[in-house]
Amino acid sequence: MDAFLVSTAIVALAEIGDKTQLLAFILAARFRRPWPIVLGILVATLANHAFAAAVGTWLTTLMGPHTLRWVLGLSFIAMAVWTLIPDKFDEDEARLPRLGVFGATLVAFFLAEMGDKTQIATVALAAQYQALVAVVAGTTLGMMIANVPAVLLGDRIATRMPVKLVHGIAAAIFLGLGIATLAGAGEGLGF
Template sequence: MTAYLTSLFFVVLAEMGDKTQLLAVAFATCYRWQTVMGGVLAATLVNHLFAVFIGSYLTHWIPMEYIQIAAAASFIGFGLWTIRGDDLGGGEMECSYNPFWTVFAGFFMAEMGDKTQLATVALAAQFNTIIPVWLGTTTGMIIADGVGILAGATLGRKIPAKVVKWLAATVFIIFGLGSLYISLPQQVLTLPVIAGGLVLLGWLIYKISRREKIEFPLRRRTL
């Protein structure tokens, strides 16, 4: 249950403001919300099953302590990635093909290498289990993208989520720092190393948050 709830919680955070959530908003401006939700669910089940197998079987070749350190660092990376923000990388959405398979293919490809997929790999490696993490991350994606689908279906445009993204990023970074403190050898955790790491992290947050973001308009659904 711990693996399931942790996976659900962190994937919800990772998906807030992510490009795949924006993609769900965009699809919902073209298609019925039921179709979009079904396509997102199917794509997530396939994609995250692939991710948890990768994360689970890593432990057979790499010592667990190294994987835990890498997973902790990755959560800090997810936090910085969340601050940076995502865009859809293009203009209007095309709405002319089979709705379900269009959503499935678009969402599956967008999730490949995305931070929510990488978070799934990290969680599977950390808990060394498949089914609870798979179900937890899938549930988290459906909850987060359900928000996007509802927004797209009712408003037909992207809803700014700056406060939510900063809250999500803060939780990720705090979790990553705490996990690093537990996982790293004590002889490494000297005062200069800790201070230097925090200064570097603060500088990265400052630089990333200063980056100008481009928002793309989404086509409204034609009734």
């Protein structure tokens, strides 16, 4: 249950103000058809995060427990710093293929999420918890918590969101995970 809850919280917080959330705002403004956009985000996130979690799980087979603990601990600390750096969204990235609302959302979101903070976090969380399904379910729910309101409410919430505060909280959680991992909190999990 920890893997699911931590994954949900971290990704929901880290996604606020992230380039994929900005993409959700753009898609909502452009298409004005929220449900195909929401479904596209869901399918793209499930595919992207399932791949990322599989990579994270695979990494645990390549490293010994001591090395994995250091890699994960330092990765979480790096994620804390990265979370504090605001994302910028290039309007050229918003050029969408002509695949309909669902298809355009699916492709755009999947590609925008490649190498993004939340994808890297999913890799690290899957390696940390070694619970692929719980991590994918949690990170996907976190993405939906952050992006569905962006699609449904758009500009009405964009200007009212305390992005710096939310990023600070996400960074603190990543930092706490990193320190706990380095201190050996995951030893019961095999590292």
